Amino acid sequence: MSLAQLAAFANRLQKMYKHNHKWARRQNISCFRVYDCDIPQFPFSVDVYEDCVYVAEYKTSYPMTDSDHREWLRQCILTVSEILEVPKERVFLKKRQQQKGAEQYTKTSNRAVKWMAREGGLRFVVNLSDYLDTGLFLDHRQTRQMVKDEAADKRVLNLFAYTGAFTVYAAAGGAKSTTTIDLSKTYIEWAKDNMNLNGFTTDNHQFLQTDVLQYLAKPPAGAMFDLVILDPPTFSNSKRMFEVLDVQRDHVTLLNQALAITARGGVVYFSTNYRRFKMQTNDLHASVIKDITAQTIPPDFRDKRIHQCFRLVK
Numbered sequence: 001m002s003l004a005q006l007a008a009f010a011n012r013l014q015k016m017y018k019h020n021h022k023w024a025r026r027q028n029i030s031c032f033r034v035y036d037c038d039i040p041q042f043p044f045s046v047d048v049y050e051d052c053v054y055v056a057e058y059k060t061s062y063p064m065t066d067s068d069h070r071e072w073l074r075q076c077i078l079t080v081s082e083i084l085e086v087p088k089e090r091v092f093l094k095k096r097q098q099q100k101g102a103e104q105y106t107k108t109s110n111r112a113v114k115w116m117a118r119e120g121g122l123r124f125v126v127n128l129s130d131y132l133d134t135g136l137f138l139d140h141r142q143t144r145q146m147v148k149d150e151a152a153d154k155r156v157l158n159l160f161a162y163t164g165a166f167t168v169y170a171a172a173g174g175a176k177s178t179t180t181i182d183l184s185k186t187y188i189e190w191a192k193d194n195m196n197l198n199g200f201t202t203d204n205h206q207f208l209q210t211d212v213l214q215y216l217a218k219p220p221a222g223a224m225f226d227l228v229i230l231d232p233p234t235f236s237n238s239k240r241m242f243e244v245l246d247v248q249r250d251h252v253t254l255l256n257q258a259l260a261i262t263a264r265g266g267v268v269y270f271s272t273n274y275r276r277f278k279m280q281t282n283d284l285h286a287s288v289i290k291d292i293t294a295q296t297i298p299p300d301f302r303d304k305r306i307h308q309c310f311r312l313v314k
């Protein structure tokens with residue numbers, strides 16, 4: 001790494017931080033993306049979480065010895081710390097490689113550095129140290145707002161719910177009831193914490209720790225919803241799951257099962273971060289299927305392929 005390359009990284013970081021920080025402040029957002037692998041020699045995403053910074057390092061094609069890589073990484077983190085004016089101890093680094101199934105949710109540390117993040121007037125617990133992901137997917141900020149905007153008086157079902165951010169938004173939008181389902185006890189408890197943090201503690205908010213595939217295959221008698229969020233992993237072969245999940249292969253079945261417990265005129269939001277995903281619309285039991293990907297990518301994300309998102313009407 002030359003000094004000129006490091007200077008280019010610093011300049012880009014400074015430019016994007018200045019621009020996005022002003023935008024985020026106007027939008028009452030305290031968690032946002034600053035840098036998005038803009039320069040090939042510096043394959044990072046850099047996200048601000050309140051007064052902390054989360055840096056994800058992606059695999060680079062530039063050969064380095066282990067010692068050279070450590071020094072390069074040290075210089076990069078120092079640059080991030082200086083430009084964003086955040087002490088090095090509040091810059092958290094994770095190595096992001098291609099994950100399978102639940103690997104992205106596997107615990108990598110026990111430091112338990114938790115922070116409270118604010119978004120859209122709501123509050124969320126984020127963990128910056130212990131997992132590959134922090135507990136709040138910033139690229140779905142717009143999608144969460146869409147859910148909030150149409151949640152009033154709706155029965156809402158959040159599948160593969162992770163830490164329940166969509167549930168919090170639905171409750172804030174005046175949902176009649178919410179059902180939050182995830183296989184992980186850790187994330188169900190986290191979702192409860194997020195709901196409690198925002199004052200949503202009544203009995204009409206239900207949390208189920210169970211396999212979504214089993215739930216959809218045999219839903220409870222009388223289960224019916226007006227608004228469903230379905231954001232499955234790309235692939236999962238967790239031993240605790242009823243069967244292997246492949247989003248490309250299985251999305252028609254998943255969506256039709258979700259639509260089967262959606263009231264007529266109800267809505268299913270479906271999202272995937274599988275970059276080669278192709279929606280198979282012919283066999284879906286929906287009256288309207290709309291690709292809303294462009295409307296759901298926030299302006300601080302320059303990678304417009306970060307996810308795909310669809311809105312289906314029963």
